[in-house]
Amino acid sequence: MIRIECPWCGLRSESEFTCGGQSHIVRPENPAEVSDEIWAEYLYQRENPRGLHRERWRHTYGCRQWFNVIRDTVTHEILAVYHMTDSAPEVSGGRE
Amino acid sequence: MEKYSAFGLLRHALSGHRRWPQVWRSAELKPNYDAVVIGGGGHGLATAYYLAKEHGITNVAVLEKGWLGGGNTGRNTAVSRSNYFYPESTRFFEHSLKRFETMGRDLNYNIMFTQGGVLSLAFSRHEMEIFRRWATAIQVQGVDCRVMGREEVSEAVPLLNMSPHARYRVYGGFMQQRGGISRHDAVAWAYARAASSLGVDIIQNCEVTGLNISDGAVRGVQTTLGTIRTSKLAMAVAGHSSVVAGMAGIKLPIVSQCLQAMVSEPIKPCFDHVVMSPQVHCYVSQSDRGELVIGGGADTHPSYGQRGNLPTTESVLNAVTEMYPAFSRLKLMRQWGGIVDITPDASPIVSKTPVNGFYISAGWGTGGYKAIPAGGETLAYTMAHDRAHPLVEPFSLARFAQGRLVDESAAAGVAH
Ligand SMILES: Cc1cc2nc3c(=O)[nH]c(=O)nc-3n(C[C@H](O)[C@H](O)[C@H](O)COP(=O)(O)OP(=O)(O)OC[C@H]3O[C@@H](n4cnc5c(N)ncnc54)[C@H](O)[C@@H]3O)c2cc1C
Ligand SMILES: [Zn+2]
Numbered sequence: 310m311i312r313i314e315c316p317w318c319g320l321r322s323e324s325e326f327t328c329g330g331q332s333h334i335v336r337p338e339n340p341a342e343v344s345d346e347i348w349a350e351y352l353y354q355r356e357n358p359r360g361l362h363r364e365r366w367r368h369t370y371g372c373r374q375w376f377n378v379i380r381d382t383v384t385h386e387i388l389a390v391y392h393m394t395d396s397a398p399e400v401s402g403g404r405e
Numbered sequence: 406m407e408k409y410s411a412f413g414l415l416r417h418a419l420s421g422h423r424r425w426p427q428v429w430r431s432a433e434l435k436p437n438y439d440a441v442v443i444g445g446g447g448h449g450l451a452t453a454y455y456l457a458k459e460h461g462i463t464n465v466a467v468l469e470k471g472w473l474g475g476g477n478t479g480r481n482t483a484v485s486r487s488n489y490f491y492p493e494s495t496r497f498f499e500h501s502l503k504r505f506e507t508m509g510r511d512l513n514y515n516i517m518f519t520q521g522g523v524l525s526l527a528f529s530r531h532e533m534e535i536f537r538r539w540a541t542a543i544q545v546q547g548v549d550c551r552v553m554g555r556e557e558v559s560e561a562v563p564l565l566n567m568s569p570h571a572r573y574r575v576y577g578g579f580m581q582q583r584g585g586i587s588r589h590d591a592v593a594w595a596y597a598r599a600a601s602s603l604g605v606d607i608i609q610n611c612e613v614t615g616l617n618i619s620d621g622a623v624r625g626v627q628t629t630l631g632t633i634r635t636s637k638l639a640m641a642v643a644g645h646s647s648v649v650a651g652m653a654g655i656k657l658p659i660v661s662q663c664l665q666a667m668v669s670e671p672i673k674p675c676f677d678h679v680v681m682s683p684q685v686h687c688y689v690s691q692s693d694r695g696e697l698v699i700g701g702g703a704d705t706h707p708s709y710g711q712r713g714n715l716p717t718t719e720s721v722l723n724a725v726t727e728m729y730p731a732f733s734r735l736k737l738m739r740q741w742g743g744i745v746d747i748t749p750d751a752s753p754i755v756s757k758t759p760v761n762g763f764y765i766s767a768g769w770g771t772g773g774y775k776a777i778p779a780g781g782e783t784l785a786y787t788m789a790h791d792r793a794h795p796l797v798e799p800f801s802l803a804r805f806a807q808g809r810l811v812d813e814s815a816a817a818g819v820a821h
Pocket of ligand 1: 443444445446447448449468469470471472473474475476477478479480481482483484485611612613614641642643644645649664665666700741742743744745769770771772773774775776
């Protein structure tokens, strides 16, 4: 069971949250103009690291807010929690 | 290689079973191979076997970072079936199921394949309608499949909660009778033994840490046991696909997640089929040893931690006890997890890559055990001819940019 610090509600159990996958994916500005490869990369390709992952979570059964998390995908340890519109902070620890 | 037979068993019994020969050779890593396969799971071992058997490429190494079959091949719930929705999938998985049916004889190894039937349950009238469409799609492709009403399901699975007030009220289902379960370790060992006897070197405790690529072509691999040269390299590393493909600078449309399974204490035979459903993420079968083998959906976040998180364990067991109230009295014996490589369309990738001589077999996700024979056969062909085997043409890496997804996740639900 992962324990997650919701920025609004505090420390809660994983079962209250939904993971929304990799964060900071940028939609190409002019979809009609980019190549199929770039569009497919945006839609489908993922970092999927073995180690630190920047990902989105939603406090589904609480305040229903989205926020970002940096989590180690091997130990599941959470190293940072930050707002949706913030850029990812530097963290130490975990593996990368 | 000693041929296994009833007579051999008797002969070895007379010498107290002390003289069984090694099943496969322990090989030393050589500096040079005609082909190298990364990953000693079912797919990697089958690929090496077919390279040697079908294409005469015998100077082959299989590199496994842990022990043979210690990945998902030794962790899965061993369900085989071919009742997919799209013809691309059915062709491939039906071919694989046929290989399972003859594997014992083909490889002279008892894989204990029991075709007890795989039953999918519907929990609403609407789902029953979708089932009829799905079953028809399977039947027109010549694969066995039978729609069953509520009564028939009740007879086939007497322990199922058939109350009209059940949390999951059963409306009916459909059965592929030729589906079933086998012994997963045996499949890995059978391919290892057959490949090894044809000259393939199986190297355990050998992790690939980097790839040597120049001028857009594979030259070799770096491993914890040293560097080796090769111009044909395949990866079949399941949950670690993104990591190894990343060594070649290739980013995959894959997310790694943990999929759990568990077994109960052993009980007398009471459960004849594999029973699953697309809506409720829990499926059950009974092993030859009597344990109930239980699986469900994958954990809901990316993970490389091979253990599984409690919320998923709980929701799977919740569904099991709702559907089979009698099982609530059983003790859970073991629970474990494997890291599965999930693609956006829940279909595999068996493909050439932008790097010459580098081939991938990935995206088997929650359902690639049943694909081991066909996956190995088609990857070996693709490596030997540098051209996709017809069965895996639809499963290229290029399909994502071309918008040709084979969307079984939408069509066929649970994919085990
Ligand atoms: C709990 C569970 C239940 C499942 N149930 C079913 C089912 O009922 N039916 C079904 O069809 N499928 C099922 N699956 C899926 C199935 O197990 C997999 O799709 C299949 O086993 C994949 O086989 P593989 O040979 O590709 O991978 P694996 O058996 O995982 O082999 C990959 C190997 O690569 C090795 N490796 C990784 N990185 C490196 C490296 N850098 N260097 C060297 N070696 C490396 C790993 O150690 C591993 O042994 C299930 C999976 C799980 C986890
Ligand atoms: Zn909250």
